[in-house]
Amino acid sequence: MSDEPPWEPPVAGDEIGHLLGALDRQRMTFWWKAEGLDAAGLSARVGASSLTLGGLLKHLTGVEVTAGTWRMDGSSPGSPWTDVDWEAQPDWDFTSAADDSPEQLYSGYVEAVAATRARQRAYIEEHGLDHIIEWGKQWGVDMSLRRMLFDILEEYARHTGHADLLREAVDGRVGEDPPPDWAPPAEWT
Incomplete structure:
Protein backbone atom coordinates (compact mmCIF):
# COMPACT_ATOMS: atom_id res chain seq x y z
CA MET A 1 0.00 0.00 0.00
CA SER A 2 1.32 3.40 -0.95
CA ASP A 3 1.64 6.31 1.44
CA GLU A 4 0.97 8.68 -1.45
CA PRO A 5 -2.30 10.64 -1.25
CA PRO A 6 -5.01 9.52 -3.70
CA TRP A 7 -4.60 12.63 -5.84
CA GLU A 8 -0.89 12.07 -6.46
CA PRO A 9 -0.15 10.65 -9.95
CA PRO A 10 2.40 7.85 -10.18
CA VAL A 11 6.02 8.92 -9.93
CA ALA A 12 7.24 6.19 -12.29
CA GLY A 13 4.25 4.72 -14.09
CA ALA A 40 -24.29 31.58 -1.68
CA GLY A 41 -20.76 30.18 -1.84
CA LEU A 42 -21.48 28.38 -5.10
CA SER A 43 -22.86 31.54 -6.69
CA ALA A 44 -20.11 33.93 -5.54
CA ARG A 45 -18.26 35.85 -8.25
CA VAL A 46 -14.91 37.57 -8.46
CA GLY A 47 -14.65 40.99 -10.08
CA ALA A 48 -16.45 41.48 -13.36
CA SER A 49 -16.48 37.75 -14.19
CA SER A 50 -19.80 35.91 -14.23
CA LEU A 51 -18.02 32.62 -13.44
CA THR A 52 -19.13 30.77 -10.28
CA LEU A 53 -18.12 27.54 -8.59
CA GLY A 54 -21.66 26.27 -9.18
CA GLY A 55 -21.34 27.04 -12.87
CA LEU A 56 -17.98 25.30 -13.01
CA LEU A 57 -19.42 22.24 -11.25
CA LYS A 58 -22.26 21.97 -13.75
CA HIS A 59 -20.00 22.67 -16.73
CA LEU A 60 -17.48 20.02 -15.69
CA THR A 61 -20.34 17.60 -15.02
CA GLY A 62 -21.29 18.08 -18.67
CA VAL A 63 -17.68 17.64 -19.75
CA GLU A 64 -17.51 14.36 -17.82
CA VAL A 65 -20.86 13.08 -19.08
CA THR A 66 -20.11 13.83 -22.73
CA ALA A 67 -16.51 12.57 -22.48
CA GLY A 68 -17.81 9.24 -21.23
CA THR A 69 -20.53 8.94 -23.87
CA TRP A 70 -20.89 10.66 -27.27
CA ARG A 71 -17.34 12.01 -27.49
CA MET A 72 -15.93 8.56 -26.86
CA ASP A 73 -18.33 6.08 -28.41
CA GLY A 74 -21.24 8.07 -29.85
CA SER A 75 -23.74 7.06 -27.15
CA SER A 76 -26.21 9.59 -25.81
CA PRO A 77 -25.29 11.60 -22.71
CA GLY A 78 -29.01 11.74 -21.88
CA SER A 79 -31.02 14.49 -20.28
CA PRO A 80 -30.53 17.34 -19.58
CA TRP A 81 -27.51 17.47 -21.92
CA THR A 82 -29.50 16.40 -24.99
CA ASP A 83 -32.43 18.73 -24.18
CA VAL A 84 -30.49 21.98 -24.50
CA ASP A 85 -30.31 24.07 -27.66
CA TRP A 86 -26.57 24.68 -27.37
CA GLU A 87 -26.58 27.01 -30.39
CA ALA A 88 -29.10 29.31 -28.70
CA GLN A 89 -27.71 28.83 -25.17
CA PRO A 90 -23.96 28.09 -25.42
CA ASP A 91 -23.42 28.93 -21.74
CA TRP A 92 -26.45 27.04 -20.46
CA ASP A 93 -24.42 24.85 -18.11
CA PHE A 94 -22.76 27.87 -16.48
CA THR A 95 -25.92 29.99 -16.20
CA SER A 96 -28.47 27.30 -15.30
CA ALA A 97 -26.41 26.20 -12.30
CA ALA A 98 -27.99 29.05 -10.33
CA ASP A 99 -31.30 27.13 -10.57
CA ASP A 100 -29.82 23.97 -9.03
CA SER A 101 -29.38 23.25 -5.35
CA PRO A 102 -25.89 22.60 -3.97
CA GLU A 103 -26.94 18.96 -3.45
CA GLN A 104 -27.89 18.63 -7.14
CA LEU A 105 -24.66 20.23 -8.32
CA TYR A 106 -22.48 18.15 -6.00
CA SER A 107 -24.18 14.79 -6.56
CA GLY A 108 -24.35 15.32 -10.32
CA TYR A 109 -20.63 16.01 -10.48
CA VAL A 110 -19.59 13.13 -8.20
CA GLU A 111 -21.78 10.66 -10.13
CA ALA A 112 -20.58 11.91 -13.52
CA VAL A 113 -16.91 11.61 -12.56
CA ALA A 114 -17.43 8.11 -11.13
CA ALA A 115 -19.25 6.90 -14.25
CA THR A 116 -16.81 8.50 -16.68
CA ARG A 117 -13.72 7.24 -14.85
CA ALA A 118 -15.11 3.70 -14.99
CA ARG A 119 -16.15 3.94 -18.65
CA GLN A 120 -12.85 5.47 -19.75
CA ARG A 121 -10.79 2.86 -17.92
CA ALA A 122 -12.83 0.03 -19.45
CA TYR A 123 -12.58 1.65 -22.89
CA ILE A 124 -8.81 1.99 -22.57
CA GLU A 125 -8.49 -1.62 -21.46
CA GLU A 126 -10.51 -2.79 -24.47
CA HIS A 127 -9.23 -0.40 -27.17
CA GLY A 128 -6.09 1.40 -25.96
CA LEU A 129 -5.26 5.11 -26.14
CA ASP A 130 -4.71 5.11 -29.92
CA HIS A 131 -8.30 4.09 -30.65
CA ILE A 132 -10.15 6.57 -32.88
CA ILE A 133 -13.17 7.93 -31.05
CA GLU A 134 -16.38 9.54 -32.27
CA TRP A 135 -15.65 13.13 -31.27
CA GLY A 136 -13.37 14.10 -34.15
CA LYS A 137 -15.72 12.71 -36.79
CA GLN A 138 -17.91 15.83 -36.66
CA TRP A 139 -14.93 17.76 -38.07
CA GLY A 140 -13.78 14.98 -40.38
CA VAL A 141 -10.78 14.24 -38.14
CA ASP A 142 -9.53 10.97 -36.75
CA MET A 143 -9.11 11.80 -33.05
CA SER A 144 -7.60 9.33 -30.63
CA LEU A 145 -8.83 8.65 -27.13
CA ARG A 146 -5.42 9.93 -25.95
CA LEU A 165 -9.56 32.15 -7.17
CA LEU A 166 -13.27 31.71 -6.53
CA ARG A 167 -12.82 29.54 -3.43
CA GLU A 168 -10.26 31.91 -1.94
CA ALA A 169 -12.76 34.74 -2.38
CA VAL A 170 -15.53 32.74 -0.71
CA ASP A 171 -13.80 31.55 2.46
CA GLY A 172 -10.05 31.86 2.07
CA ARG A 173 -9.35 28.20 1.19
CA VAL A 174 -6.03 28.14 -0.63
CA GLY A 175 -3.41 25.58 -1.52
CA GLU A 176 -2.15 23.48 -4.37
CA ASP A 177 -3.28 20.16 -2.88
CA PRO A 178 -5.87 19.03 -0.38
CA PRO A 179 -4.65 18.52 3.20
CA PRO A 180 -3.20 15.09 4.07
CA ASP A 181 -6.35 13.94 5.90
CA TRP A 182 -8.65 14.78 2.97
CA ALA A 183 -10.30 12.01 0.93
CA PRO A 184 -12.08 12.13 -2.41
CA PRO A 185 -15.69 10.98 -2.69
CA ALA A 186 -16.04 7.25 -1.98
CA GLU A 187 -17.61 6.77 -5.42
CA TRP A 188 -14.23 7.58 -7.00
CA THR A 189 -12.16 4.99 -5.20
Whole structure:
Protein backbone atom coordinates (compact mmCIF):
# COMPACT_ATOMS: atom_id res chain seq x y z
CA MET A 1 0.00 0.00 0.00
CA SER A 2 1.32 3.40 -0.95
CA ASP A 3 1.64 6.31 1.44
CA GLU A 4 0.97 8.68 -1.45
CA PRO A 5 -2.30 10.64 -1.25
CA PRO A 6 -5.01 9.52 -3.70
CA TRP A 7 -4.60 12.63 -5.84
CA GLU A 8 -0.89 12.07 -6.46
CA PRO A 9 -0.15 10.65 -9.95
CA PRO A 10 2.40 7.85 -10.18
CA VAL A 11 6.02 8.92 -9.93
CA ALA A 12 7.24 6.19 -12.29
CA GLY A 13 4.25 4.72 -14.09
CA ASP A 14 3.37 3.96 -17.67
CA GLU A 15 1.66 6.37 -20.08
CA ILE A 16 -1.85 5.35 -19.09
CA GLY A 17 -1.04 5.62 -15.39
CA HIS A 18 0.47 9.06 -15.83
CA LEU A 19 -2.35 10.39 -18.01
CA LEU A 20 -5.19 9.07 -15.86
CA GLY A 21 -3.30 9.99 -12.69
CA ALA A 22 -2.85 13.58 -13.87
CA LEU A 23 -6.51 13.79 -14.85
CA ASP A 24 -7.62 12.39 -11.49
CA ARG A 25 -5.35 14.87 -9.70
CA GLN A 26 -7.13 17.73 -11.47
CA ARG A 27 -10.56 16.21 -10.73
CA MET A 28 -9.74 15.80 -7.06
CA THR A 29 -8.14 19.22 -6.70
CA PHE A 30 -11.14 20.83 -8.41
CA TRP A 31 -13.49 18.91 -6.10
CA TRP A 32 -11.55 20.01 -3.03
CA LYS A 33 -11.81 23.62 -4.20
CA ALA A 34 -15.56 23.35 -4.83
CA GLU A 35 -16.86 21.02 -2.11
CA GLY A 36 -18.85 21.88 0.98
CA LEU A 37 -20.34 25.25 0.05
CA ASP A 38 -23.88 26.48 0.33
CA ALA A 39 -25.82 28.18 -2.49
CA ALA A 40 -24.29 31.58 -1.68
CA GLY A 41 -20.76 30.18 -1.84
CA LEU A 42 -21.48 28.38 -5.10
CA SER A 43 -22.86 31.54 -6.69
CA ALA A 44 -20.11 33.93 -5.54
CA ARG A 45 -18.26 35.85 -8.25
CA VAL A 46 -14.91 37.57 -8.46
CA GLY A 47 -14.65 40.99 -10.08
CA ALA A 48 -16.45 41.48 -13.36
CA SER A 49 -16.48 37.75 -14.19
CA SER A 50 -19.80 35.91 -14.23
CA LEU A 51 -18.02 32.62 -13.44
CA THR A 52 -19.13 30.77 -10.28
CA LEU A 53 -18.12 27.54 -8.59
CA GLY A 54 -21.66 26.27 -9.18
CA GLY A 55 -21.34 27.04 -12.87
CA LEU A 56 -17.98 25.30 -13.01
CA LEU A 57 -19.42 22.24 -11.25
CA LYS A 58 -22.26 21.97 -13.75
CA HIS A 59 -20.00 22.67 -16.73
CA LEU A 60 -17.48 20.02 -15.69
CA THR A 61 -20.34 17.60 -15.02
CA GLY A 62 -21.29 18.08 -18.67
CA VAL A 63 -17.68 17.64 -19.75
CA GLU A 64 -17.51 14.36 -17.82
CA VAL A 65 -20.86 13.08 -19.08
CA THR A 66 -20.11 13.83 -22.73
CA ALA A 67 -16.51 12.57 -22.48
CA GLY A 68 -17.81 9.24 -21.23
CA THR A 69 -20.53 8.94 -23.87
CA TRP A 70 -20.89 10.66 -27.27
CA ARG A 71 -17.34 12.01 -27.49
CA MET A 72 -15.93 8.56 -26.86
CA ASP A 73 -18.33 6.08 -28.41
CA GLY A 74 -21.24 8.07 -29.85
CA SER A 75 -23.74 7.06 -27.15
CA SER A 76 -26.21 9.59 -25.81
CA PRO A 77 -25.29 11.60 -22.71
CA GLY A 78 -29.01 11.74 -21.88
CA SER A 79 -31.02 14.49 -20.28
CA PRO A 80 -30.53 17.34 -19.58
CA TRP A 81 -27.51 17.47 -21.92
CA THR A 82 -29.50 16.40 -24.99
CA ASP A 83 -32.43 18.73 -24.18
CA VAL A 84 -30.49 21.98 -24.50
CA ASP A 85 -30.31 24.07 -27.66
CA TRP A 86 -26.57 24.68 -27.37
CA GLU A 87 -26.58 27.01 -30.39
CA ALA A 88 -29.10 29.31 -28.70
CA GLN A 89 -27.71 28.83 -25.17
CA PRO A 90 -23.96 28.09 -25.42
CA ASP A 91 -23.42 28.93 -21.74
CA TRP A 92 -26.45 27.04 -20.46
CA ASP A 93 -24.42 24.85 -18.11
CA PHE A 94 -22.76 27.87 -16.48
CA THR A 95 -25.92 29.99 -16.20
CA SER A 96 -28.47 27.30 -15.30
CA ALA A 97 -26.41 26.20 -12.30
CA ALA A 98 -27.99 29.05 -10.33
CA ASP A 99 -31.30 27.13 -10.57
CA ASP A 100 -29.82 23.97 -9.03
CA SER A 101 -29.38 23.25 -5.35
CA PRO A 102 -25.89 22.60 -3.97
CA GLU A 103 -26.94 18.96 -3.45
CA GLN A 104 -27.89 18.63 -7.14
CA LEU A 105 -24.66 20.23 -8.32
CA TYR A 106 -22.48 18.15 -6.00
CA SER A 107 -24.18 14.79 -6.56
CA GLY A 108 -24.35 15.32 -10.32
CA TYR A 109 -20.63 16.01 -10.48
CA VAL A 110 -19.59 13.13 -8.20
CA GLU A 111 -21.78 10.66 -10.13
CA ALA A 112 -20.58 11.91 -13.52
CA VAL A 113 -16.91 11.61 -12.56
CA ALA A 114 -17.43 8.11 -11.13
CA ALA A 115 -19.25 6.90 -14.25
CA THR A 116 -16.81 8.50 -16.68
CA ARG A 117 -13.72 7.24 -14.85
CA ALA A 118 -15.11 3.70 -14.99
CA ARG A 119 -16.15 3.94 -18.65
CA GLN A 120 -12.85 5.47 -19.75
CA ARG A 121 -10.79 2.86 -17.92
CA ALA A 122 -12.83 0.03 -19.45
CA TYR A 123 -12.58 1.65 -22.89
CA ILE A 124 -8.81 1.99 -22.57
CA GLU A 125 -8.49 -1.62 -21.46
CA GLU A 126 -10.51 -2.79 -24.47
CA HIS A 127 -9.23 -0.40 -27.17
CA GLY A 128 -6.09 1.40 -25.96
CA LEU A 129 -5.26 5.11 -26.14
CA ASP A 130 -4.71 5.11 -29.92
CA HIS A 131 -8.30 4.09 -30.65
CA ILE A 132 -10.15 6.57 -32.88
CA ILE A 133 -13.17 7.93 -31.05
CA GLU A 134 -16.38 9.54 -32.27
CA TRP A 135 -15.65 13.13 -31.27
CA GLY A 136 -13.37 14.10 -34.15
CA LYS A 137 -15.72 12.71 -36.79
CA GLN A 138 -17.91 15.83 -36.66
CA TRP A 139 -14.93 17.76 -38.07
CA GLY A 140 -13.78 14.98 -40.38
CA VAL A 141 -10.78 14.24 -38.14
CA ASP A 142 -9.53 10.97 -36.75
CA MET A 143 -9.11 11.80 -33.05
CA SER A 144 -7.60 9.33 -30.63
CA LEU A 145 -8.83 8.65 -27.13
CA ARG A 146 -5.42 9.93 -25.95
CA ARG A 147 -6.09 13.35 -27.52
CA MET A 148 -9.51 13.63 -25.92
CA LEU A 149 -8.11 12.76 -22.49
CA PHE A 150 -5.40 15.40 -22.87
CA ASP A 151 -8.07 17.93 -23.89
CA ILE A 152 -10.05 17.12 -20.74
CA LEU A 153 -6.89 17.42 -18.64
CA GLU A 154 -6.28 20.87 -20.14
CA GLU A 155 -9.88 21.90 -19.47
CA TYR A 156 -9.61 20.80 -15.86
CA ALA A 157 -6.32 22.62 -15.37
CA ARG A 158 -7.89 25.86 -16.61
CA HIS A 159 -11.04 25.50 -14.51
CA THR A 160 -9.19 24.37 -11.40
CA GLY A 161 -7.29 27.65 -11.63
CA HIS A 162 -10.61 29.48 -11.81
CA ALA A 163 -11.86 27.50 -8.82
CA ASP A 164 -8.72 28.46 -6.91
CA LEU A 165 -9.56 32.15 -7.17
CA LEU A 166 -13.27 31.71 -6.53
CA ARG A 167 -12.82 29.54 -3.43
CA GLU A 168 -10.26 31.91 -1.94
CA ALA A 169 -12.76 34.74 -2.38
CA VAL A 170 -15.53 32.74 -0.71
CA ASP A 171 -13.80 31.55 2.46
CA GLY A 172 -10.05 31.86 2.07
CA ARG A 173 -9.35 28.20 1.19
CA VAL A 174 -6.03 28.14 -0.63
CA GLY A 175 -3.41 25.58 -1.52
CA GLU A 176 -2.15 23.48 -4.37
CA ASP A 177 -3.28 20.16 -2.88
CA PRO A 178 -5.87 19.03 -0.38
CA PRO A 179 -4.65 18.52 3.20
CA PRO A 180 -3.20 15.09 4.07
CA ASP A 181 -6.35 13.94 5.90
CA TRP A 182 -8.65 14.78 2.97
CA ALA A 183 -10.30 12.01 0.93
CA PRO A 184 -12.08 12.13 -2.41
CA PRO A 185 -15.69 10.98 -2.69
CA ALA A 186 -16.04 7.25 -1.98
CA GLU A 187 -17.61 6.77 -5.42
CA TRP A 188 -14.23 7.58 -7.00
CA THR A 189 -12.16 4.99 -5.20
